[in-house]
Amino acid sequence: xxxxxTGLEESQPEGKSVRMLTxxxxxxxxxxxxxxxxxGAVLALVPFFWMISTSLMTLGETINRKWLPAAPQVANxxxxxxxxxxxxxxxxxxxxxxVTLVGLLTTSILAGYAFGRINFKGRNAIFAILxxxxxxxxxxxxxxxxxxxxxxxxxxxxGSWLNSLQALAVPFMANAFSIFLLKQFFAQIPHExxxxxxxxxxxxxxxxxxxxxxxxxxxxMTVLLFGFIxxxxxxxxxLLVTTRETWRPLMVGLWTFVSEAGxxxxxxxxxxxxxxxxxxxxYFLTQKQFTQGIATTGLKG
Amino acid sequence: xxxxxxxxxxxxxxxxxSLRALQENLTGYAFVAPAVIIILIFGLFPIVxxxxxxxxxxxxxxxxxxxxxxxxKIFGDWGGFAIFMGGLGLLGLAYWLWTRAxxxxxxxxxALQIGAAVVLIVAGTIxxxxxxxxxxxxxxxxxxxxxxxIFYAVGTVPLQxxxxxxxxxxxxxxxxxxxAFRMIYFLPYVTPVVTTAVVFxxxxxxxxxxxxxxxxxxxxxxxxxxxxxxxxxxxxxxxLKLEGIAAGxxxxxxTIILFGIWSFFGYNTxxxxxxxxxxxxxxxxxxxxxxxxxxNAFKNVTIPLLSPVxxxxxxxxxxxxxxxxxxxxxMATPNAQNTVVTASVQIFDVFYAQNNFGYAASQSIVLxxxxxxxxxxxNKILGERVFYG
Numbered sequence: 001x002x003x004x005x006t007g008l009e010e011s012q013p014e015g016k017s018v019r020m021l022t023x024x025x026x027x028x029x030x031x032x033x034x035x036x037x038x039x040g041a042v043l044a045l046v047p048f049f050w051m052i053s054t055s056l057m058t059l060g061e062t063i064n065r066k067w068l069p070a071a072p073q074v075a076n077x078x079x080x081x082x083x084x085x086x087x088x089x090x091x092x093x094x095x096x097x098x099v100t101l102v103g104l105l106t107t108s109i110l111a112g113y114a115f116g117r118i119n120f121k122g123r124n125a126i127f128a129i130l131x132x133x134x135x136x137x138x139x140x141x142x143x144x145x146x147x148x149x150x151x152x153x154x155x156x157x158x159g160s161w162l163n164s165l166q167a168l169a170v171p172f173m174a175n176a177f178s179i180f181l182l183k184q185f186f187a188q189i190p191h192e193x194x195x196x197x198x199x200x201x202x203x204x205x206x207x208x209x210x211x212x213x214x215x216x217x218x219x220x221m222t223v224l225l226f227g228f229i230x231x232x233x234x235x236x237x238x239l240l241v242t243t244r245e246t247w248r249p250l251m252v253g254l255w256t257f258v259s260e261a262g263x264x265x266x267x268x269x270x271x272x273x274x275x276x277x278x279x280x281x282x283y284f285l286t287q288k289q290f291t292q293g294i295a296t297t298g299l300k301g
Numbered sequence: 302x303x304x305x306x307x308x309x310x311x312x313x314x315x316x317x318x319s320l321r322a323l324q325e326n327l328t329g330y331a332f333v334a335p336a337v338i339i340i341l342i343f344g345l346f347p348i349v350x351x352x353x354x355x356x357x358x359x360x361x362x363x364x365x366x367x368x369x370x371x372x373x374k375i376f377g378d379w380g381g382f383a384i385f386m387g388g389l390g391l392l393g394l395a396y397w398l399w400t401r402a403x404x405x406x407x408x409x410x411x412a413l414q415i416g417a418a419v420v421l422i423v424a425g426t427i428x429x430x431x432x433x434x435x436x437x438x439x440x441x442x443x444x445x446x447x448x449x450x451i452f453y454a455v456g457t458v459p460l461q462x463x464x465x466x467x468x469x470x471x472x473x474x475x476x477x478x479x480x481a482f483r484m485i486y487f488l489p490y491v492t493p494v495v496t497t498a499v500v501f502x503x504x505x506x507x508x509x510x511x512x513x514x515x516x517x518x519x520x521x522x523x524x525x526x527x528x529x530x531x532x533x534x535x536x537x538x539x540x541l542k543l544e545g546i547a548a549g550x551x552x553x554x555x556t557i558i559l560f561g562i563w564s565f566f567g568y569n570t571x572x573x574x575x576x577x578x579x580x581x582x583x584x585x586x587x588x589x590x591x592x593x594x595x596x597n598a599f600k601n602v603t604i605p606l607l608s609p610v611x612x613x614x615x616x617x618x619x620x621x622x623x624x625x626x627x628x629x630x631x632m633a634t635p636n637a638q639n640t641v642v643t644a645s646v647q648i649f650d651v652f653y654a655q656n657n658f659g660y661a662a663s664q665s666i667v668l669x670x671x672x673x674x675x676x677x678x679x680n681k682i683l684g685e686r687v688f689y690g
Contacts, residue, residue: 065510111336120329144347174339233493295575
């Protein structure tokens with residue numbers, strides 16, 4: 001029981017009677033605390049339970065609204081994967097996300113390093129302009145960017161970029177948030193290290209790749225995580241630039257399935273679970289870094 | 302050894318100063334170039350281009366230059382617009398009076414506060430007058446979508462903050478499974494909106510056998526149409542017959558608000574948890590010695606000391622709802638009609654479904670200016686507050 005009380009007793013050894021009293025009332029409160037926390041957890045999880053349970057039902061069971069399938073229909077997943085083309089959408093999403101992340105990491109590491117450690121003219125002004133873009137609503141960017149990738153504003157190499165990997169990946173290959181995060185970290189690296197590196201004849205690029213990067217795993221991980229979530233969950237922009245299946249990512253695929261599936265709720269839910277699996281795996285593996293990243297930056301939202 | 306190295310390196314630096322500076326500059330530009338180019342093209346250029354497009358009659362192809370006609374179409378009555386903006390200015394004045402009043406501790410304080418309240422009422426009246434004129438002559442769909450956006454913001458933000466704060470406070474106690482609870486609460490925030498929306502659409506469908514209606518039947522309540530219900534909640538639940546804005550949000554929007562709260566409360570929990578870590582333990586000890594129970598400590602220590610965090614979250618979330626698109630777009634059903642169409646969705650519709658590019662551009666410029674105004678106000682208000690965390 002002692003482990004359940006707060007750390008209050010450590011600092012006031014003489015207040016024993018008070019402590020006993022509060023501890024008793026605390027155990028009463030404690031069960032109430034657990035009840036509320038568990039209700040919250042149930043409410044947070046019910047939709048996931050509903051999704052997984054429905055995805056394993058037969059069509060008849062979804063119509064009669066059973067809570068659990070009589071026998072789990074794993075075949076639903078195979079059907080969604082093959083016939084509803086979720087396999088194609090899945091690999092599209094994997095490739096789009098991977099390409100986006102490579103680009104995002106490259107641009108933000110270079111820019112974060114330059115803003116944090118190189119004294120060039122106009123540095124602060126350029127940085128301020130980049131930061132101001134965080135305030136711009138995505139809504140305003142869609143129409144001009146759509147026209148841009150269609151090639152109507154300026155001619156593009158290869159004509160229109162509609163239904164291409166470039167259109168899906170390039171706009172997300174840089175953002176002010178990632179640059180800001182890495183800049184903060186790089187700027188803290190002691191100057192003595194740079195002085196020493198210079199004596200060894202290193203330039204900025206070598207210093208960055210050989211000294212800075214190996215010690216920057218944590219912020220890079222945060223950038224990767226946010227980038228992954230952003231790219232994997234992206235919806236509106238991919239919806240605009242994919243008119244065919246060639247590069248259609250999972251989210252758009254799932255959305256088009258909503259209208260095409262009609263009453264086939266079990267297949268729809270199987271598809272929904274498929275979109276979720278990579279996110280869940282990564283979230284459970286990195287969840288500590290994840291919530292810490294959010295708490296310390298507090299910027300994403 | 303190290304100091305001598307330093308001296309030589311400084312000497313070297315001086316010698317090759319200009320060359321060095323040039324090299325530094327060039328390296329800097331080369332390093333930032335990829336990011337800057339992408340952000341300029343896909344982030345900043347669209348604003349300039351939207352501004353340009355908004356001045357034309359631009360369907361799919363560019364048409365005639367029409368000046369401000371697109372904006373006139375939105376606001377209808379420039380006189381009404383001016384009255385509305387005047388009211389907004391008064392609102393700023395009321396805020397200024399109020400902060401002045403809370404800074405001084407003397408008698409004039411009360412007078413200032415009363416003054417602020419009066420100005421507030423006048424501002425509200427003037428704004429609604431101007432708004433009425435605008436709606437009568439302007440684009441009712443777009444102006445209404447702004448009201449829907451405000452409904453959505455007012456519906457989601459305070460509740461998700463309150464829930465987030467309560468869960469953060471409970472999790473901050475010494476309890477078992479803290480990490481597991483936090484992980485579960487945060488789960489809705491990281492899962493893709495489209496995925497969870499697909500589930501919510503079946504849970505809150507209008508069918509009698511949908512999960513939401515099954516739960517209602519446990520309480521002997523009749524089934525509701527949820528996402529498919531365009532009638533206002535005041536009408537569905539209370540039987541009131543109100544018109545227009547006064548009726549409040551529809552049940553369909555109410556359901557989307559639930560979805561929004563479900564998605565975001567965990568995010569707020571995590572931020573509040575970080576804020577709680579900044580509250581000194583001694584304050585709780587003092588409260589306990591004074592005989593405060595858990596609720597009293599929460600009310601008198603936690604809430605006041607978390608107020609800077611709450612305030613920050615409130616403003617950021619409020620602005621966030623003006624930018625929100627996915628949550629509303631994927632939850633909108635045709636039956637709910639325009640009662641769930643927020644500004645972002647409306648703009649998307651005008652260029653994507655109606656192909657009215659120039660007009661959509663002018664609407665997005667208006668939305669941008671609103672968000673800009675909110676951001677400036679946010680920075681100003683936050684700048685004046687003290688931060689504890």
